[in-house]
Amino acid sequence: MSDARVHERAPAVRRVPLVMLVASAVIACSACGASAGRRATPPATPARACARPDPSDCSLRQLATDHGVMIGAAVQPEYLSGSPDYARIVGDEFNSITPESAFKWESTEPARGRFTWGAADAVAQFARAHHQQIRGHTLVWANSTSAKQFTILPDYVAAAPDAASMQGLIDEHITAVVTRYAKVTDRWDVVNEPLETTGSQLDTNVLTRILGEKWMVRAFRLTHRLDPTAKLFVNESLAEGPGPKHQALMALVQRLRAAGAPIDGVGLQAHFLGGAPDRPGLEVVLRDWQSVGLRTAITELDIPTPNHDPVAQATRYADVVRACLDVRTCNEVTLWGVTDAHTWLNDFLGPGTAPLLFDDSYQPKPAYRAVAATIAASHR
Ligand code: G3I
Numbered sequence: 001m002s003d004a005r006v007h008e009r010a011p012a013v014r015r016v017p018l019v020m021l022v023a024s025a026v027i028a029c030s031a032c033g034a035s036a037g038r039r040a041t042p043p044a045t046p047a048r049a050c051a052r053p054d055p056s057d058c059s060l061r062q063l064a065t066d067h068g069v070m071i072g073a074a075v076q077p078e079y080l081s082g083s084p085d086y087a088r089i090v091g092d093e094f095n096s097i098t099p100e101s102a103f104k105w106e107s108t109e110p111a112r113g114r115f116t117w118g119a120a121d122a123v124a125q126f127a128r129a130h131h132q133q134i135r136g137h138t139l140v141w142a143n144s145t146s147a148k149q150f151t152i153l154p155d156y157v158a159a160a161p162d163a164a165s166m167q168g169l170i171d172e173h174i175t176a177v178v179t180r181y182a183k184v185t186d187r188w189d190v191v192n193e194p195l196e197t198t199g200s201q202l203d204t205n206v207l208t209r210i211l212g213e214k215w216m217v218r219a220f221r222l223t224h225r226l227d228p229t230a231k232l233f234v235n236e237s238l239a240e241g242p243g244p245k246h247q248a249l250m251a252l253v254q255r256l257r258a259a260g261a262p263i264d265g266v267g268l269q270a271h272f273l274g275g276a277p278d279r280p281g282l283e284v285v286l287r288d289w290q291s292v293g294l295r296t297a298i299t300e301l302d303i304p305t306p307n308h309d310p311v312a313q314a315t316r317y318a319d320v321v322r323a324c325l326d327v328r329t330c331n332e333v334t335l336w337g338v339t340d341a342h343t344w345l346n347d348f349l350g351p352g353t354a355p356l357l358f359d360d361s362y363q364p365k366p367a368y369r370a371v372a373a374t375i376a377a378s379h380r
Helices: 003-009 018-025 060-066 077-082 084-093 118-129 163-184 206-211 214-226 244-258 279-291 310-325 366-376
Strands: 070-075 096-099 133-141 185-192 231-236 265-268 295-301 330-335
Touching: 060 070, 060 084, 060 366, 070 077, 070 084, 070 133, 077 084, 077 118, 084 118, 096 118, 096 330, 118 133, 118 163, 133 163, 133 214, 133 295, 163 185, 163 206, 163 214, 185 214, 206 214, 214 231, 214 244, 231 244, 231 295, 244 279, 265 279, 279 295, 279 310, 295 310, 310 330, 310 366
Parallel strands: 070 096, 070 330, 096 133, 133 185, 185 231, 231 265, 265 295, 295 330
Antiparallel strands: none
């Protein structure tokens, strides 16, 4: 099944205590051109991307394409251009890429009307050159953080003189980004982390404080108008298991839909920083979303290697991928990074977490082989 058809077929388709991790986890064409218009249509790929008898000879991308699923990675443009090994892995192993930070508001419009497209264009250029679709992460992320580690929402937005001006800034920003990248993006994280990180209430960020939930409805409606064929997601952390935050997220999404937000799916970030994923619990969550007609995606998967045991890590990765692939409407697994050398956790938790599929030397780890085997064995 060609990469392009994967999207069509897609059915509606821790050392530091977890609480501390979570509390501070609140984080932070030129070829694409600036015109909207027909979506890039990657050239057809062979009907069967990997005809080898032994699936272990196939890349993740080939296996994913054969099984009609998206396998993605968060990417940083400086390494796409600066590291041949990084670029090779991203191009060979993934049929989807997520700009780790390049599409974010502070990266694309650090000052009102002053757009800095360089990093985002570099990611878009790579995606077009490698016939990949982009997961547009993220149009609006406004989390309030006490220990703010990142500039998540540029200060000029919070400084808007009144509600109408603030709403205007959101509309302008979404319009600029979506218009520029609609052709190479088929999924948008329209709203990232609308709930408080460790609780289950709405995050008290400045947008929600001033505008109420309706800014989110408007963000989805505007994005849909600008890019009608893209799938639109709410993306959230720590909602990968049954519990108050999952219930709160379900309630929020239903409210937004009732108010007219065209939401197609929910992204579950899956930063399993505090221990082993709960596979049964994840399946319950995925089926809950399926029951209300929403697709799901694992959008930011990373799992620190427990006790320096890469085989134990591999088992955990297999559990997460299996949970997704066992639920028809979960159609994507995106890793939050390519190699242990460049994981955000090196800054966030310090060296040595080794949370990804490729090690510091860009070599595949047991977790890579476990993910490949799980995809190969799926009945998709
Ligand atoms: O690009 C600038 C560079 O020019 C500057 O010199 C440098 C020092 O200030 O900053 C660089 O930008 C950094 C950016 O990552 C790119 O490396 C930002 O400061 C830094 O805040 C940003 O951190 C990212 C964070 O989101 C905030 O945007 C992390 O890499 C990224 O992994 C993290 O990802 C988030 C998801 O978007 C949402 N879910 C949680 C996840 C983990 O926090």
